[in-house]
Amino acid sequence: MALNNSQRVNHFRNFYEIARKDLLIKNLKRMKKQPDLPAKWDFFPATFGMPTEYSLFLDEFKRSPPGTVWIMKPISKSQGKGIFLFTKLNQIAGWRTDMPRDASQTPPEAYVVQRYIASPYLIGGKKFDLRIYALVMSYTPLVVYLYRSGFARFSHHRFSLDDINNTYIHLTNVAVQKTSDSYTGHAKWDLVNVRQFVTAKHGAEAARKVFNDIQAVIVHCLLSVQRVMFQDRHCFELYGYDILIDSDLKPWVLEVNASPSMTAENPEDYKLKTTLLQDVLYIVDVENKRPHTAMPEEHVGGFDLVRHLVAVTHPVT
Secondary structure, three states: OOOOOOOOEOOOOOOHHHHOHHHHHHHHHHHHHOOOOOOOOOOOOOEEEEOOOHHHHHHHHHHOOOOOOEEEEEOOOOOOOOOEEEOOHHHHHHHOOOOOOOOOOOOOOOEEEEEOOOOEOEEOOEEEEEEEEEEEEEEOOEEEEEEOOOEEEEEEEEOOOOOOOOHHHHOOOHHHHOOOOOOOOOOEEEHHHHHHHHHHHHOHHHHHHHHHHHHHHHHHHHHHHOOOOOOOOOEOEEEEEEEEEEOOOOEEEEEEEOOOOOOOOOHHHHHHHHHHHHHHHHHHOOOOOOOOOOOOOOEEOOEEEEEEEOOOOOOOO
16 A cells, blocks of 8 residues: 555554664664764663563672662553562562473563662652653654653652652652642643753753753664664654653663653643644644655754754764
């Protein structure tokens, strides 16, 4: 079946290469292993697929200091479902590859296990992560826009490692937080407010650097899958990146969502997301008003063009 020039699809055919937790890590690890590439691929924590990489994880676990916290995440679930933290191997015995199982037993669900980022940057003593939107119009050449607006999602409980079983402390997903008795409906800050806070506390240069580093993380994730993505001029993708900043102002990618939620929690959320969608539709050009040979515009609504280049062999940092 062929699509005409005005038809668009909001996913690339193998979008899961970046949106599934285990495949994203696989692609990032592959790029990190290249000896001739810059050493700027340290923005994801030590991660292993379970149960397939249990033995590799076991080696890393034994090398780590006692009490190191790890986090388990199902590879294809969202909204914080199935996530838990642990410090002892007996808490994940179900994923051991040497566990005797008969044919009648269901194999364990596929997970990734990651070293937990135990020193997140806190605001008001609470953990948060950032939701940042990236619109990819093409992988070859790579054409990506970043949205200036976004938000920080906060926990409603003060951060502590004393209780790793309390998901309200450690998971910032709104779907999790809204089930808390202390949820007020106001668990988000605009990115502008986050930047102003960092500027006030650490200076304008530190704030500029951390947000430039976040942009580099987003682009590097896309570069890691550029060669494996099926390019199609009818396809585009709006990704929702989840980024955590640690206490050293270093950004870490947590995951990349290919279907970020457009549900609005409050009027500010509604305004952000409706404006976001309007700008996406203008860039995508569903009415086919702009010629396909036109160079991408550098600024469209709330979007800024941050990457427009042909397939690369050496990611630029």
